[in-house]
Amino acid sequence: MIFHRFILGSFVTNCYLVADKDTKNAILFDAPADADKILDYLKKNDLTLKKVFLTHSHFDHILALQEVIDATKAELFLHKDEEKYLKNPELNLVAEHCDKLNTPESYQLLSDGDELPLDSINIKVIHTPGHTQGSTCYFVNDILISGDTLFAGSIGRTDFPLGSFDNIINSIKTKLMLLDDETKVYPGHGFSTTIGKQRKENPFLI
Numbered sequence: 001m002i003f004h005r006f007i008l009g010s011f012v013t014n015c016y017l018v019a020d021k022d023t024k025n026a027i028l029f030d031a032p033a034d035a036d037k038i039l040d041y042l043k044k045n046d047l048t049l050k051k052v053f054l055t056h057s058h059f060d061h062i063l064a065l066q067e068v069i070d071a072t073k074a075e076l077f078l079h080k081d082e083e084k085y086l087k088n089p090e091l092n093l094v095a096e097h098c099d100k101l102n103t104p105e106s107y108q109l110l111s112d113g114d115e116l117p118l119d120s121i122n123i124k125v126i127h128t129p130g131h132t133q134g135s136t137c138y139f140v141n142d143i144l145i146s147g148d149t150l151f152a153g154s155i156g157r158t159d160f161p162l163g164s165f166d167n168i169i170n171s172i173k174t175k176l177m178l179l180d181d182e183t184k185v186y187p188g189h190g191f192s193t194t195i196g197k198q199r200k201e202n203p204f205l206i
Contacts, residue, residue, distance in 0.1 A: 001121060001141060002026075004041065005186065009033030011060040014188055016145055019047050020119035027118060028052045028068065029138060029145045030188065032060055035067035042072070050118060054078040055147025055188060056132045057085035058160070059094045059101060066102045076107035077116070079127055082134025083109060091132075091161050110136065126175050130168020131156035137176065143184045144195070150176055150185060152193035155204045172205060 002019040013032035019025060026047040031038065042049055049072040055061060057078065069076060078086065086103050089095040112127035124139040128149040135156070138145040148156035150172055158165040181196025198205060 002045070002047075003143075006032075006034075006037060006041070008037065009060060009063060012189060013060050014186065014190075015061070016186055017041065017047075018121055018140055019045075020121055023119045024048060025050050025119055027121060027123070027140075028074070030055055030061040030147070031064040031068045033063045035064035035071070038064065038068055039071055048072075049074040051116070052076050053123065053136075053138055053145075054082065054086075055137065055145065055149075056135045057082050057092045057103075058132065058148070059092050059097050061147075061188065062086075062092070062103060063098075063101065066104060069104045076104050077110055078107060079125070079134035079136045080109040080111060081127070081129065082132060082136070083107075085132055085134065093160065128168070128171035128175055130158055130164050130166075130171050132160070133162050135168075135171075139179070143186060144176070144179060146176070146185050146187045148188040150198060150202075151187045151189060152185075152191045152198070153202055154190075155202070156188075169204065177205070 004017045006015045009032045015030040026049045085091040094101045110125045114125040116123045126137040131148045179195045183195040185193045
C-alpha cells in the first residue's frame, strides 16, 4: 500500500493518501487546503483518485474539497451525522474564517461499521462523535486515520458547536481503545502515534 501524508494550510492540517501499488487507485482522507499539492502528487505518481473520505467537515479539513473533487471526479463519503455540517457555515466554522466555501452537492453517507474495499485496501468506518456529531475514524488495513478525535497526547476540541467532551471520551475508550496497541494512529493535526502509547500516556485517557 502506498501511503503519503500531506501537511496543508495555515492550520497545519494533516491529510492522508493511500493507494494500491498495482492498480494505482487512490483514496484521500480530508482535503484541507492547497489542492494543487494534492493534484500534483497524484499526477507525478500516476495515481487515480477514486474516493475521498471526510473525518469531519470543519473548514480546515475541507477548504480544498471542491477543487479536488472537480479535478478528479472522485466519490465523496462522510458519516450520515456529519451531513448537516457540510453545508452549514455556522457548524463547519466557515462563517468565522472564510467569506464563502463551496462544497460538493453529491456524496455518499456512511454508518458505523461500514466496510468499503478498493483493490487491496479495506476501509472500516468507526463513528466517533464528540469533536463533531459525525466525526469518523477510518481503520485502513492496519492503520487508523483518527481525524480530530485522537491526537498524540491529546484529544479533539469539544467547545465547537454540537461538540461533547463526554461523547469524545466515550468514543475513544469504547471504540479506539479496542484496537491493538501496535496500531499506528495518524491524526488530523500533529505527529503520528500508536494506540498503545495513547493508552498509557494520554492524560485524557489515563
